[in-house]
Amino acid sequence: MKPVHFLCLALSVAGCARAANVGQPPELSSPRDTEEFLAMTNPPLDLPLDSGRPEAAASLWAGTQSSLISDRRAAVRGDILTVVIEIDDQAEISNSSGRNRSAGDSVSVPQMAGIPQRLADKLPEGASFDELADASSSSNYKGSGNISRRDKLTLRVAATVVDTLPNGSMQIEGTQEVRVNYELRELTVSGFVRLGDVDRSNEIAYDRIAGARISYGGRGQITDVQQPRYGQQIADILLPY
Template sequence: MKHVHLVCILLALGACSRAANIGQPPTLTSPRDSEEFIAMTNPPLEIPVDSGRPEAAASLWAGTTSSLISDRRAATRGDILTVTIQIDDRAEISNSSGRSRAADDNVSLSQMAGIPQRLGDKLPEGASFDNLAEASSSSSYKGSGNISRRDKLTLRVAATVIDRLPNGTLQIEGTQEVRVNYELRELTVSGFVRPADIDRNNEIQYDRIAGARISYGGRGQITDVQQPRYGQQIADILLPY
């Protein structure tokens, strides 16, 4: 009985959370609650300009970001770069297999120290050692399969360097949320990149991101309708057919 009450309570809580969204658009996540904001507000300390050399602050060749020769590509924690996602993958797999086998065995015992002749008279009518055993078998198998899949996605998203590893590799993370009416589209990308793979425009292709994690989904009324109900999901897990 306790288990029934627990299930009822869980269902009621789920219904309450859904009821809170009735007539309301999906809420956007605050950008200040992300790892990106933490990385931007806690950058590494910059090398201070030599106070004993005032001319160093006005030099065009200083190593700061305001210098004419400075590298504007993302390199440290808190820097921003653009990730270009252009996925156009297609996979087609087709295979077939077949197997057949046949066997036929015939055993007879016509001579064995005269024993078959002596025992032949004692066998039932129609029985003989000349056809002691005969067996045959056959089997066949045939299978085929076909897989066809295509994924196409073209997106651009700004990502933030949230950490710089000891070997110089940059860990990046980017999020993007777009709300249209009552549907919210979410895009997230994360992974590890080498500074040398970032081009002059401060952009990097998704296929140069190691351990890339790209997610494109959403939440809202349309997504909610496309999802099966909780009861149906539970039934799909429990029912063996």
């Protein structure tokens, strides 16, 4: 297949995907198609102590999470915890630099064993060895830059423990979709946490998640209008100006 044909096919498929959302809101993804559902439906086998004894089921001191003295924090695959995202960052950077340089050179040969005087008559009118060469140069440079950024985001999302690592850390993953009219907002969070960083309310702050990946975006009519068309995106890549 020629590159031109492949490009036309890709644009046609992309156009069909856009046409599928005409007149209807974007589809919500199924929660059963996520890694979270797989982790909750296939938890590790962890039997409590003395589970074979009949009185263990009615004991208040059993080792299960329903016990009065048990730790209710997420600890194993399939458990759920709350991730608190409160981002309020502000950064301002201002740089300036300047450079100024000037130089001048003058070369003359007024006397050199009488040779300049003997050759002076043979030089063109107005020429002289007294001012053989004269050069000067100057350069000036000035640059400045300013960056001002402000990010603020406050969200809470439930995440699931999808795996436990050999060092005791937990890998978590959480997704959330909210549809308002014809716009769908998607929030995803993933990373690695330590059990000790999860508080007694079974919550953890985003800045205690190692390798945190937080995405907050959307899809729908508003997002589609804000994005440039595929032809414009391809032109921005290919055109050198």
